[in-house]
Amino acid sequence: MTIMKPTRLLPALALALAAAGAHAQDKLTLQLKWVTQAQFAGYYVAKDKGYYKDVGLDVTIKAGGPDINPSQVIAGGGADVIVDWMPSALATREKGVPIVNIAQVFQRSGMELTCRNDSGVKSPADFKGKTLGVWFFGNEYPFLSWMDKLGLKTNGEPDGVKVLKQGFNVDPLLQKQAACISTMTYNEYWQLIDAGMKPEQLTVFKYEDQGVATLEDGLYATEKSIADPKMADKLARFVKASMRGWDDAVKNEADAVKIVLKNDASGAQKEGHQKRMMGEIAKLVGTGKTGQLDMKAYERTVDTLMKGKSEPVITKKPVGAVTDKIWLAAQK
């Protein structure tokens, strides 16, 4: 056979390179609000089951942790999209960091205040004069709004409540250092049960039941990203694949738990705890239009945050803090 001239190979090479280029995935970084756990199952499922790959995205998931405020991470350019709670995001927006809600994953709030029965707290009327614990780093806003609604001062005055900045554990309640502590339905409450407390010994006040719930886990990106057509397209694809991941996680909880545990670099998460967490999280994720922001819930959150008489979380009604542009593009 005749020796092929090298130039004959050129078209084939060009085609191969073009094909490889088309398969090159766009990079995107997601910053989670907390450590790797079932609270973020949707994203891990989307990554593991290839949903991100299907839309041409190479997503890096950065786990959060103590002292990591996702709003600060995106302000510093450390991520393209973050998972954050709406009160924290709106407060950060008012400080001059232009982040915008592009999808609302959790439709219901999982925040609650858990009290020991032997501290004498049976209803919110009993809070006066007691010590209550709350996390900070962005999680204190719903609590401060609620205390304001109840008319309880948080600066240690005898008529009000004594507030502790609790760490990310449940020791203050176990050690009777506080009458009540902040817990999530899917996490710390179960840590209390695991530590030996019985449900009969605890009284739980869910923020949803008290009418002071605010929107929690949602996806946020900067105004600059949303205005840039290429970035907006990447975000829309990300939302599409993530919501697919969430639908999958809610339908196949056992699979989701396995995937989360596989991705847990620290090895600290236990299967039993994650199974319970996934079950509770599934109750918070909206059914139907996964990820769509309910404007009524948004208005309720804004109202709750602005109502604070002494220390409102935000002082002005937010303008342009949410957009449905990305979510609608993701539906295509």
Place this chain on the structure above:
Amino acid sequence: MNRRNGVTVLAVLVLAALAFALLSRVQGDGPKGADAAGVWWLLAGWVVLLWFVLGRLAKLEGRVLGLLAPALFGLALLYLWEILVVGWEVPRVLLPAPHAVGEALSARWGALWADFRQTALSVLAGYAAGCGSGFAVALLADRYKLLQRGLLPLAGLAGAVPIVGIAPIMVMWFGFDWQSKAAVAAIVTFFPMLVNTLAGLASVDAMHRDLMRTYGAGHAATLLKLRLPSALPFVFNALKINSTLALISAIVAEFFGSPIYGLGFRISAEVARMNVDVVWAAIALAALAGSLFYGLIALVERAMTFWHASYRA
């Protein structure tokens, strides 16, 4: 006043006038960043003049006159910070200008003062407990040699414990309030005091010790009349080191669980809320308190160890 001094005074007046003019130019709607090139060239000239003035002032002697150079240097640094941040429009969340920090300090003074009182309580209690126990254990270890052999390595271990590791444990043991922060400060200040006191007690001249022996002085008398006074410079060294250590460890300990007041709490909570000017105000307050604390101990040291070679210039 002679001609030399006259030139210096004139230079200072020019510095002040030029500083004021340059800052007014870039403030408000004035040109910023690269547009204000003229301002930056003039500022460079201003720094050269400052250097000249500082050189002249540094040669002055005397209690009051000797303070002029450092005071001018400090003011100049504050001024440069202000004009560079305002002139280059540095974002507030990155580095607030001194005037913003000042505004935050006055606006939140009530809360910051309450924070300071809370932290000061932990610092003073921990400092007293740590230094006191370090001193007492040093006296014991000096008397009983076996304690020295056994305790010193353990004390060294205690000194090496990271604050961020011990603070949550102390919170679990002593609760959220000032007691746990005082415990952390006590642990951190224990080792420097122990080591310095032991070194001081051992630093006595052999001749002086022999002299006391010829007088028939027992252990207690030798300790009180010879060795403790000799050890004072070392003890004060430890007291000065511990003053800043206690403040730092109390503030860091407040990051790990505290009531909602305290300088450490204020810093961690406000940095999360992006109120960086309040963070700087808290930092300024802590730095001022720490310097005053250190200065106070230095003054007491001067009074009590005036005889030491380092003061006989």
